[in-house]
Amino acid sequence: PKQRLLIKGGRVVNDDQSVEADVYVEEGVVQEVGPNLNPKPPSGLTVLDATNKLVIPGGIDTHTHFQFPFMGTTSKDDFYTGTKAAVAGGTTMIIDFAIPQKGCSLIEAFNKWKGWADPKVCCDYALHVAVTWWSDKVKEEMKSLVQDKGVNSFKMFMAYKDLYMLSDDELYGALSCCKELGTIAQVHAENGELIAQNTKKLLAMGITGPEGHALSHNEDVEAEATHRAITIANTINCPLYVVHVMSKSSARMITNARNEGKVVYGEPIAAGLGTDGTNYWNEDWAHAAAHVMSPPLSPDPSTPDFLMNLLANDDLSVVGTDNCTFDTCQKALGKDDFTKIPNGLNGVEDRMSVVWEKGVYSGKMDENRFVAVTSTNAAKIFNLYPKKGRIAVGSDADIVIWDPEATRYVGEVVSFHPAPLQEKYTSIHLCSNKPLGRDYGVFSTELCVNYLQVIYLTPTVVYISRDP
Ligand code: URP
Ligand code: ZN
Ligand code: ZN
Numbered sequence: 331p332k333q334r335l336l337i338k339g340g341r342v343v344n345d346d347q348s349v350e351a352d353v354y355v356e357e358g359v360v361q362e363v364g365p366n367l368n369p370k371p372p373s374g375l376t377v378l379d380a381t382n383k384l385v386i387p388g389g390i391d392t393h394t395h396f397q398f399p400f401m402g403t404t405s406k407d408d409f410y411t412g413t414k415a416a417v418a419g420g421t422t423m424i425i426d427f428a429i430p431q432k433g434c435s436l437i438e439a440f441n442k443w444k445g446w447a448d449p450k451v452c453c454d455y456a457l458h459v460a461v462t463w464w465s466d467k468v469k470e471e472m473k474s475l476v477q478d479k480g481v482n483s484f485k486m487f488m489a490y491k492d493l494y495m496l497s498d499d500e501l502y503g504a505l506s507c508c509k510e511l512g513t514i515a516q517v518h519a520e521n522g523e524l525i526a527q528n529t530k531k532l533l534a535m536g537i538t539g540p541e542g543h544a545l546s547h548n549e550d551v552e553a554e555a556t557h558r559a560i561t562i563a564n565t566i567n568c569p570l571y572v573v574h575v576m577s578k579s580s581a582r583m584i585t586n587a588r589n590e591g592k593v594v595y596g597e598p599i600a601a602g603l604g605t606d607g608t609n610y611w612n613e614d615w616a617h618a619a620a621h622v623m624s625p626p627l628s629p630d631p632s633t634p635d636f637l638m639n640l641l642a643n644d645d646l647s648v649v650g651t652d653n654c655t656f657d658t659c660q661k662a663l664g665k666d667d668f669t670k671i672p673n674g675l676n677g678v679e680d681r682m683s684v685v686w687e688k689g690v691y692s693g694k695m696d697e698n699r700f701v702a703v704t705s706t707n708a709a710k711i712f713n714l715y716p717k718k719g720r721i722a723v724g725s726d727a728d729i730v731i732w733d734p735e736a737t738r739y740v741g742e743v744v745s746f747h748p749a750p751l752q753e754k755y756t757s758i759h760l761c762s763n764k765p766l767g768r769d770y771g772v773f774s775t776e777l778c779v780n781y782l783q784v785i786y787l788t789p790t791v792v793y794i795s796r797d798p
C-alpha cells in the first residue's frame with residue numbers, strides 16, 4: 331500500500347509566505363497544499379493534527395563533520411549518531427565534507443565518505459568536497475565529481491598550514507575552476523601563516539591552555555582571510571561562500587561586499603549564535619577545551635547578537651553547525667598544548683532551536699526568515715531547491731511540525747528512522763530534542779528547548795544536485 335499522510339490544521343510556513351493549510355503527502359512527495367483537504371480513500375491514511383503548530387520545511391545543516399579523521403583522532407558523532415541527532419532537532423538533511431589529504435584523490439575521498447555514510451545515515455545527506463592541494467589532476471577530478479557525482483560545492487582552506495592550507499596561487503586556481511564548473515566555492519577564512527606565528531609566540535610565553543587557541547586565532551586573522559578570499563573571488567567573478575563566520579569583523583567584510591553587489595554568502599553556526607569565546611577562560615579545562623574550534627568563538631560576548639542581527643537582515647545567509655564533536659578524553663590530547671586540542675564542537679541537534687530562541691523568540695526575525703536561514707537558502711545555494719527547502723506540490727516531504735508556543739517541555743524520543751535508511755519507505759518520526767545523552771560539546775542541556783513535534787522524512791539519498 332502507498333504511504334499516505336495528511337497534516338491537518340497547521341500553518342504552512344515557507345520563506346516567502348505563511349498560509350493556513352493542510353498538506354497531503356504520498357510516497358514521500360507533497361501532492362497537495364490547501365484548506366480542508368479530504369484525500370480519498372480515507373482508509374490507509376495517517377492523519378496528523380497540526381492545530382496551532384507551524385508546518386515547516388525540514389532543516390538543512392550545511393556543515394557537519396561526522397566520523398572525521400582529524401588531529402590524531404576521529405570525531406565522535408558518526409553518520410548514525412550525528413544524523414539521529416539532526417533528526418531529533420528538526421534537521422532532515424545534512425551536508426558533510428569529504429576531505430582528502432594533500433596529494434590524494436578527491437574522488438577517492440568522496441567514495442570513502444560515501445561508504446561511511448551510506449550504511450549509517452538516518453536523514454538525507456550530501457557531500458561537499460575539499461580541495462586541499464592543487465594540480466591539473468585535481469582540476470580534472472573536480473570536473474568529474476560535478477558531472478558524475480552531482481557534487482555542487484568545494485571547500486578551500488586558508489588555514490591548517492601544512493595540512494589543508496592552500497596558497498593564494500592555489501586558491502586562485504581552485505576558485506577559477508569552481509567558476510568554470512558553475513559550483514559554489516566555499517572558504518575556511520583564516521590566515522594560517524599568522525596563526526602559526528602567533529602560536530609560536532604564545533607557546534614561548536608559556537601559554538598552553540585553551541585560551542591560547544583564542545589568542546592565536548584572533549579576530550584579525552579571520553577578517554584578513556575573509557577579505558582576501560572576497561578579493562580573489564571577485565577578481566575571477568566567482569560566487570563565494572564563507573563557512574563558519576565567527577567574528578564581527580569577518581561578518582562586516584561580507585556585509586560590505588554584499589552591499590557592493592558582490593555575490594558572497596556568509597554562514598554563521600549554531601554555536602556562534604548561541605554562545606561565545608569567554609568560555610576559553612573558564613577555569614575548568616574540559617569546559618574551555620569543549621569550545622575549541624577554528625575559527626574560535628568570539629571572545630566578545632556581544633558577537634552572537636550581532637551575528638543574529640545580520641542573519642535577520644540578510645547580510646548573512648544560512649546557519650550551519652560545523653558539528654565536529656570530540657569528547658573530553660579526545661580533547662585531552664591537547665591537555666599540555668592547545669595546538670593539539672582537536673578542533674570542533676557540536677550543534678546539529680540544537681541548531682533549529684538556537685535560531686528559534688535567539689532569532690525568532692527574541693523578536694529579531696519572523697517565522698519566514700527562520701525557514702529561509704535554516705532551510706530554504708541552503709537549498710537554493712546548494713542546488714536542492716525546490717525539492718528541498720520548500721513545502722509545495724512536488725517537493726520532498728521533509729516536513730517538521732514545530733510548536734511555536736513550546737517552552738522548556740522535555741518529551742521522549744518516540745522513534746527514529748532506523749539506520750540504514752535504504753528501505754524505500756517513508757516514516758513518521760515523533761521526536762523531541764531532549765538531549766540524546768551525548769556527553770560532550772557545548773550545548774549539553776542549557777539550550778534544549780523543545781519546539782519540535784513531528785518530523786516526516788523521505789527516504790535518504792545522496793543528493794545529485796545537477797544532471798550529469
Ligand atoms: O574547528 C573546526 N572547525 N573543525 C572542523 C574542521 C573545519 O575547519 O571546519
Ligand atoms: Zn573549516
Ligand atoms: Zn567545518
Ligand code: ZN
Pocket residue numbers: 452747751756757758786787788789
Ligand atoms: Zn525516515
